[in-house]
Amino acid sequence: MFGDHFGLNIVHVPAEDRFLSALAGENDPEAKRKIIGRVFVEVFDEEALKLEDVKWLAQGTIYPDVIESAASATGKAHVIKSHHNVGGLPKEMKMGLVEPLKELFKDEVRKIGLELGLPYDMLYRHPFPGPASACAYWAK
Numbered sequence: 001m002f003g004d005h006f007g008l009n010i011v012h013v014p015a016e017d018r019f020l021s022a023l024a025g026e027n028d029p030e031a032k033r034k035i036i037g038r039v040f041v042e043v044f045d046e047e048a049l050k051l052e053d054v055k056w057l058a059q060g061t062i063y064p065d066v067i068e069s070a071a072s073a074t075g076k077a078h079v080i081k082s083h084h085n086v087g088g089l090p091k092e093m094k095m096g097l098v099e100p101l102k103e104l105f106k107d108e109v110r111k112i113g114l115e116l117g118l119p120y121d122m123l124y125r126h127p128f129p130g131p132a133s134a135c136a137y138w139a140k
Helices: 001-007 017-022 029-049 063-068 071-072 104-116 130-135
Strands: 056-058 095-096
Touching: 017 029
Parallel strands: 056 095
Antiparallel strands: none
């Protein structure tokens, strides 16, 4: 989707087996989110080492992500649910982090996207696959 619309060089990492094997036997949704966050960082670190001259990681973190996982970022609030993109990246990352949507709600992000001319189907698609899908996955 993003490569088609913007001519980006998207790298697909076939890591589903790593995620599924790490999730095997776990039924607790919050534990699953933590596992997903850990495996995400492991895979990200491995893949980042393969890239040359990368200075920035852009993430689509939005304000509800920050609110829901406030304790993981600040330690001063109760976690509603954790998010792999809030406070989950290693502090010693060699690249900077850019989160331009971090203080916006989803409806605000969509409004801005429409004003910028982004395709409607991109802005209103269901974010899949994602951690919520794995939390619905029953352990075997």
